[in-house]
Amino acid sequence: MQTHRNSHQALLASKLRVDVPKTLLAAACASWLVACAPSSQPSPAAVPADTRIQLRLIETTDLHAHMLGYDYFTQQGDSSFGLEHTAALIAHARAESPNNLLIDNGDLIQGAALGDWVAAQPSDYLAQQVHPVIATLNQLQYDVANLGNHEFDFGLDFLNATMAGAEFDVISANVFYADTPEHAGRQRLGQGPAISERRPLAQPYVIKRRQLTDSQGREHTVNIGVIGFLPPQIMNWNARHLRDQVAVYDMVDAARHFIPQMQQAGADIIVAVPHAGLQLFDDYPQFAEQATLQLAQVDGIDAILFGHQHNIFPGDARYDDLPGVDNQGGYIHGVPAVQPGYWGNHLGVIDLYLEPQGRGWQVVDSQVTVKALSGERDATVKEVVAEAHASTLEWLQTPLLNMQRPLRNYFAQVGPELTVQLVNQAQLEHGKALQRLGMLPPDLPILSAAAPFRNGGQGPEHYTSIEAGEITLANVKDMYVFPNTIQIVKVTGIQLRDWLEMSARIYNQIQMQATSPEPLLSGEVASFNFDVLAGITYELQPHYPARFDSQGELVNRRNHRVYNLRYQGELIRADDEFLVVTNNYRAGGGGNFPHLDGSTTVYEGPHEVRDVLLDYVTQLGQQYPNGYRPEVIENWYLVLPRGAQVYIHSGASSSAQQEARQQRDIEYIGRDERGYGRYRILP
Structure with missing residues (x-):
């Protein structure tokens, strides 16, 4: 207290x-x-002075x-x-x-x-x-x-x-x-x-x-x-x-x-x-x-x-x-x-x-x-x-899909993982369906943006960690906790890069030849403001200074952390145009992302993202009745400089440590005083 x-x-x-x-x-x-009316109660002036x-x-x-x-x-x-x-x-x-x-x-x-x-x-x-x-x-x-x-x-x-x-x-x-x-x-x-x-x-x-x-x-x-x-x-x-x-x-x-x-x-x-x-x-x-x-x-x-x-x-x-x-x-x-x-x-x-x-x-x-x-x-x-x-518990147990791999987002800022990938895949399919129906321009590529939500913001247990087996409605809500709705924005190549630059604010500027371990994540950017874009490939290089401040204002036009940005293998040009499926929070200015203030929105749907994800997972269950085993799509890479010594905080549970052991570049160090796990990220 x-x-x-x-x-x-x-x-x-x-x-x-x-x-x-x-x-x-x-x-x-x-x-x-x-209307003001005087009270019949005595005024404070009439009560003893020691009141x-x-x-x-x-x-x-x-x-x-x-x-x-x-x-x-x-x-x-x-x-x-x-x-x-x-x-x-x-x-x-x-x-x-x-x-x-x-x-x-x-x-x-x-x-x-x-x-x-x-x-x-x-x-x-x-x-x-x-x-x-x-x-x-x-x-x-x-x-x-x-x-x-x-x-x-x-x-x-x-x-x-x-x-x-x-x-x-x-x-x-x-x-x-x-x-x-x-x-x-x-x-x-x-x-x-x-x-x-x-x-x-x-x-x-x-x-x-x-x-x-x-x-x-x-x-x-x-x-x-x-x-x-x-x-x-x-x-x-x-x-x-x-x-x-x-x-x-x-x-x-x-x-x-x-x-x-x-x-x-x-x-x-x-x-x-x-x-x-x-x-x-x-x-x-x-x-x-x-x-x-x-x-x-x-x-x-x-x-x-x-x-x-x-x-x-x-x-x-x-x-x-x-x-x-x-x-x-x-x-x-x-x-x-x-x-x-x-x-x-x-x-x-x-x-x-x-x-x-x-x-x-x-x-x-x-x-x-x-x-x-x-x-x-x-x-x-x-x-x-x-x-x-009791009704909520019963509702959440609705079975949807037999998933043959665990879904864990402990290291969602270090590299691609399945929880955000599933959301992005669901949004991509939804966007393509709208395009086939003639509700979107037919000649523009469709991309998707999604972020990790339950990712340590409310404590060391606050991560999405779903074991392999039956996926239920509760798991879908675990992966996407907000009732955001689908919106689609039209952006240019330079605006797309700025979008990713704003996401890359989540990293501290890493030293090229560090003399001691330093935190990779700044701690000032919420995980839900770290968008992962699907449908393109790119690299994030946090040893360079950030391009934008917390309000989305340009710090220095020469600052870049996003490199090798490509669509179907070709470098994206500044004037290329894309449609990006996202949510109403991001499209309407949430997180202060540059160019995303509602003016670039070309479609506002009635569907919640969670419902789109629910439909996608349900379809996977029907398509793969004997079980579904997704593979991680390696479409973005975190590039650390040679000589970097960095660490992050994440969950400390056995499932988090197991996830780290399965990654070639993540090493568990121990718990910190708050109960989070500390992990070394190897360049």
């Missing part, structure tokens, strides 16, 4: 007291616009439908995550401080197979019963939930039907319905209809009127405002669901618009809940995905509960050197802030200490705590989701 304390001063304008009534998602009228109130804010974030501590891929219990374990911490946190508010910060209903099973049910399922994830939050008596980006993965109808069962307030201040297609998409304040005239997708904010007990046992009315935000990138990542229907605003703009309204409506304390992480910009770009650092500088915010990056704050080393960030105390530009990881592996707690000032209350002190799981669990969570969990 990490606990930090610091003084936090905030001057609040005089406020009137109101209570904002709860509304459901997509309320027909903007009930969040309320102090402790208010505890409790946060979960990025649960991704992990209600249970259960790995649906390995089909084993796991006490390192799951809301059933976090709920035990919630109970303790509430018992310690009865003045509390429990808030979830989004990416709630997508991720674990249980969420996928619900989304796969007939449309009347949610009309007859509450979504099991929402039912769990109801059972735990959550107060507020903010929308995240993955809430939109299954479409607006599904989202509205899901949130209709919520017994808590659902908020988001920067997403609205569009009255016309012209008023949809990314909007600036003053562009199109006024924001106050738009119909909100959820309540922009809520003001919770609570009777809080002070240190002397006396009760006082405190109005707690909670405002939520989500990444504007939903318009790219979920364009097929949201195009022409939804408008999004920049998070900072929305905060500056609504926070004065909240103050005028009587909010004593304002809590910002951005589904966004921390990122430093030389010049803040509107509609930034990671805007929490900038939100902290908006006047009126007393505390921040953030998420989206799946990290711990305070404490994660990624945040050590950010200006204005106290990564020990848990403050961003002086505002107490917390981010409690993902999948419920931590609980975030901020204690605010309030004293009266004029007709309002001010924060005079605060304490930030990140609580790790203790091994306890709340049995009621398992009871709530028991039926859905």
Whole structure:
């Protein structure tokens, strides 16, 4: 457990007291616009001067439908995550401080197979019963939930039907319905209809009127405002669901618009809940995905509960050197802030200490705590989701194909392997079928791009490792964990090379004649941003400097790591043209890949990549009833310089070590302090 304390001063304008009534998602009228009415409660000025109130804010974030501590891929219990374990911490946190508010910060209903099973049910399922994830939050008596980006993965109808069962307030201040297609998409304040005239997708904010007990046992009315935000990138990542229907605003703009309204409506304390992480910009770009650092500088915010990056704050080393960030105390530009990881592996707690000032209350002190799981669990969570969990397990056991080789992605950044290859082959077949149907230009070569997903990002056991034998639906979801949809982009030869150059950022620049072992992988690029392209051959040479930075901006036009780029044996020219089958995340700008911002997209399909993969694997099962033994297609090569001494971290399991032994250039060294295996890569 990490606990930090610091003084936090905030001057609040005089406020009137109101209570904002709860509304459901997509309320027909903007009930969040309320008239201010004076309260019959005595103002803080009338209470004794020694009055102090402790208010505890409790946060979960990025649960991704992990209600249970259960790995649906390995089909084993796991006490390192799951809301059933976090709920035990919630109970303790509430018992310690009865003045509390429990808030979830989004990416709630997508991720674990249980969420996928619900989304796969007939449309009347949610009309007859509450979504099991929402039912769990109801059972735990959550107060507020903010929308995240993955809430939109299954479409607006599904989202509205899901949130209709919520017994808590659902908020988001920067997403609205569009009255016309012209008023949809990314909007600036003053562009199109006024924001106050738009119909909100959820309540922009809520003001919770609570009777809080002070240190002397006396009760006082405190109005707690909670405002939520989500990444504007939903318009790219979920364009097929949201195009022409939804408008999004920049998070900072929305905060500056609504926070004065909240103050005028009587909010004593304002809590910002951005589904966004921390990122430093030389010049803040509107509609930034990671805007929490900038939100902290908006006047009126007393505390921040953030998420989206799946990290711990305070404490994660990624945040050590950010200006204005106290990564020990848990403050961003002086505002107490917390981010409690993902999948419920931590609980975030901020204690605010309030004293009266004029007709309002001010924060005079605060304490930030990140609580790790203790091994306890709340049995009621398992009871709530028991039926859905059992149905999910049955659903996942659907047999598809007898695979005569194991599928493992432990070394997916070192060379070609079968898990990404299967996805690419499925996408290639799908693209060629579309071309035969006349839905794509007939004269352009079709390529495919795919990346490894479960590749160590959430711990040393978080790799795809499927033993030879029966392949099931669970294995397909293991290989492709996101509900991304098929999109196809048209790119030139130079754009294709830039695509691979951006992927090659995953490597550190390796020394030609190293004096000691150095890490091959940078650790700053997620595995899902390492695209492998099928249908061409190429080499990656990481001893050269990277061509692009993390934002896809050119570092130096002479920098290259991609060489010998060929199609059917011929070097690819700058003006050659290709069609590349990829997913909506990449085609719409996910990962900041150059040239991939939606403008090069020529086809947007209704099919999820997982469904395309499922169809492909099913066809293989029919084609090879006695078993299928694929061979690895060696279409790309990692070229290390002579004299290089490099290592990578990967799984440390027996299957990972076995995979290493089968490679001529990978040698197991041992485990590191985090439980990952360390492997030497030989040039």
